[in-house]
Amino acid sequence: MKFKELYFHIVAIAVGLSFLTSTAFASEQNRNIRDVYKTVTRSVPYTEQVCMDVQVPIYGGGGFDQGDAIVGGIVGGLLGSQIGKGNGNKAATGAGAIAGAIIGGKKEDKIVGYKQERQCTNETRYTTTSEEVYSHSEVTFWYEGRRRTLTFQK
Numbered sequence: 001m002k003f004k005e006l007y008f009h010i011v012a013i014a015v016g017l018s019f020l021t022s023t024a025f026a027s028e029q030n031r032n033i034r035d036v037y038k039t040v041t042r043s044v045p046y047t048e049q050v051c052m053d054v055q056v057p058i059y060g061g062g063g064f065d066q067g068d069a070i071v072g073g074i075v076g077g078l079l080g081s082q083i084g085k086g087n088g089n090k091a092a093t094g095a096g097a098i099a100g101a102i103i104g105g106k107k108e109d110k111i112v113g114y115k116q117e118r119q120c121t122n123e124t125r126y127t128t129t130s131e132e133v134y135s136h137s138e139v140t141f142w143y144e145g146r147r148r149t150l151t152f153q154k
Contacts, residue, residue, distance in 0.1 A: 032138075032139070032140040032141070033137065033138070033139050033140075034137065034138055034140075035134060035136075035137050035154075036134075036135045036136050036137065036138060036151075037132045037133060037134055037135055038132070038133060038135040039130055039131070039132055039133075040130065040131055040132075040133050041128060041129070041130045042128070042129050042130075043126040043127070043128050044126065044127045044128075044129065045124050045125070045126050046124070046125055046126070046127060047122050047123070047124055047125075048122070048123055048125055049120050049121070049122055049123075050120065050121055050122075050123050051118055051119065051120040052118070052119060052120075053116055053117070053118050054116070054117055054118075054119050055114045055115070055116060055117075056114065056115055056116075056117045057111040057113075057114055058111065058112055058113040058114060058115055059109040059110065059111060059112065060109065060110065060112035060113075061107065061109060061110040061112055064105045064106065064107065065104075065105050065106075065107050066105065068104045068105050068107075069101045069102075069104050069105025070101070070104075071104055072100035072101050072102070072103050072104015072105060073097045073098070073100045073101035073104065074097070074100070075100050075104070076096035076097045076098070076099050076100020076101065076103070076104075077093050077094075077096050077097035077100065078096070079096050079100070080092040080093040080094070080095055080096020080097060080099075081093040081096070083096075134154070136151050136152065136153055137151065137152055137153070137154055138150065138151050139152075
């Protein structure tokens with residue numbers, strides 16, 4: 001075999017192989033298989049104790065004022081006397097006087113100071129986690145001049 005013939009055969013084989021590999025590569029690109037994943041986010045609850053220092057009022061100065069009780073008893077007795085007749089009137093007058101004395105004599109508590117107190121509550125909070133999970137697979141290919149995609153589960 002002469003050098004030129006050998007050279008010709010080598011070039012012919014190389015061209016043929018390159019054609020075959022490019023055809024195989026083109027058919028490989030005409031179909032595509034892939035897995036599709038999706039992100040799943042989960043919120044997991046947990047309880048945490050939260051404490052704060054707060055100012056709490058101290059009440060004092062309450063009690064009973066006799067002078068206001070006497071005035072309240074008089075006013076209550078007058079109002080009670082307007083109700084009923086006979087013995088019912090006497091009972092209503094007495095009840096009005098007692099109620100007026102109790103209400104009139106009671107002194108309202110006043111804030112005399114504050115104290116610091118630690119108060120704790122349980123709060124629900126959430127931790128968020130995300131992960132990629134398998135959704136489905138797809139095969140994409142060309143058939144009769146149209147692109148087709150099939151989806152399936154593994």
